[in-house]
Amino acid sequence: CGSDLATLSGQSSLYLSPLVSTPFVPGHEVVGELLDDAGDVPAGTRVVLDPVLSCGPRGLSPCPQCAAGETSRCDHITVGDLAPGLQTGYCADTGGGWAHTMLAHRDQVQPVPAALSDEQAVLAEPLACAIHAARRARLGGGDHVLVVGAGTVGLLVLVALRALTAATKITVVAKHPRQRDLASELGATTVVSPDRAASALRRATRAFMLRPERGQPLLLGGADVAFECTGARPGLDMATRSVAAGGQVVLAGMPTAGADLAPVWLRELELTGAYASTGADDFATALELVSTADLGGFVGGIYPLARWRQALDHAFGAGSLGTLKVAFDPQRE
Ligand SMILES: [Zn+2]
Ligand SMILES: [Zn+2]
Incomplete structure (x- = not known):
């Protein structure tokens, strides 16, 4: 995502600095497989991630924003069970998508319909x-x-x-x-x-x-x-x-x-x-739309983690190379 590249190149606003915790593993646009049950979603389910670390994932009772369903406006993104971090991928406690494993809370995961490819599903966020x-x-x-x-x-x-x-x-x-x-x-x-x-x-x-x-x-x-x-x-x-x-x-x-x-x-x-998305409804609509809209070719490069230099070069040059998204596939060697 552009926000990952802005972070890596030092372009991000320092306004965001107290809203992250280091060291963090980047990666908030994620499709993955659950290794454990997450509430009612059983291990083995392929899921996408709502990265916002709002009151739910932090083990807190909802702040007024979360209570109103506006989880992306959560006031508690620096407190609770997790280190500060507005999202997964900017929090020292959760890990992130640029790795083999990471942590996610039940509130963050949405099962992916079987008909969707990983390349489609990663566009849900x-x-x-x-x-x-x-x-x-x-x-x-x-x-x-x-x-x-x-x-x-x-x-x-x-x-x-x-x-x-x-x-x-x-x-x-x-x-x-x-x-x-x-x-x-x-x-x-x-x-x-x-x-x-x-x-x-x-x-x-x-x-x-x-x-x-x-x-x-x-x-x-x-x-x-x-x-x-x-x-x-x-x-x-x-x-x-x-x-x-x-x-x-x-x-x-x-x-x-x-x-x-x-x-x-x-x-x-x-x-x-317009920051992030507001939970289940935007994601449900996204998963629907990603299957009907013709977004084939959006993911223009998939790299194993070991080739991160090439992946980042590709992502930084994406526009002129005619690529939109570059993804990591940690399963690949
Ligand atoms: Zn993003
Ligand atoms: Zn909240």
Whole structure:
């Protein structure tokens, strides 16, 4: 996941530092087999993991957020039976997916239907996050949606928008040729490269386009909702500059850098966070959608753990190599 790569390359916000415990084993997008019974789920069951380490996995009675079903907003991610850690893969006590074995709580595991391949199942977690992001948006029929970024997050947000919302026009900003092809196949109305995004959106929404003395063009008018799916500053600036006054920007990618908030102020935009997913419902929808959407080829490289250097090189270069996801298979030698 991009958040793993941001952690490894030192790009992650230090805001997150008290919410992890070291040393941790990375890996929060996991498909695996239970070695022990987990409550009512017997040993041997193939499962996917909801990585959020909320009150349940921590052996705590639910905080108000968890009690309301909003486990991704849990206030107790640093206390209870486990060391601090917002998720599995960032916690010293649980282990993580980049290993042969790890620990998981019953609340975190969802059985995988037999018809799904491991390559499909490993997309359940990122798809659950994308579904959560789509559900965080206020979308009406006829709305014009902008998706900034066409890596795994952007493309899965597109899949979720098409499956679950009434958005009709979806413009996807994609950097690399393979991403552009996939965005078209998965239902984007328009696919544009970053340098053409503002003018394409200007035409499509009959907005005015203006050029500041420095930085990206801005629109007066524009999309109703934008999903920021890169986590990088140019993507954030593009999203806030491309949404019409009173519109919404959903932060679906983990932001690794600041952005110019002037458009949020002037255009009275709503900035909406979308972190992880909220438990069983988003995962159930994800497991359903992963079997019907055509996501074959999303996992573009599978490596044994011993080849971690090649795996990480591949993942860091994924966009330009035409790859979306790189996975470890600890069973392989
Ligand atoms: Zn992730
Ligand atoms: Zn909680």
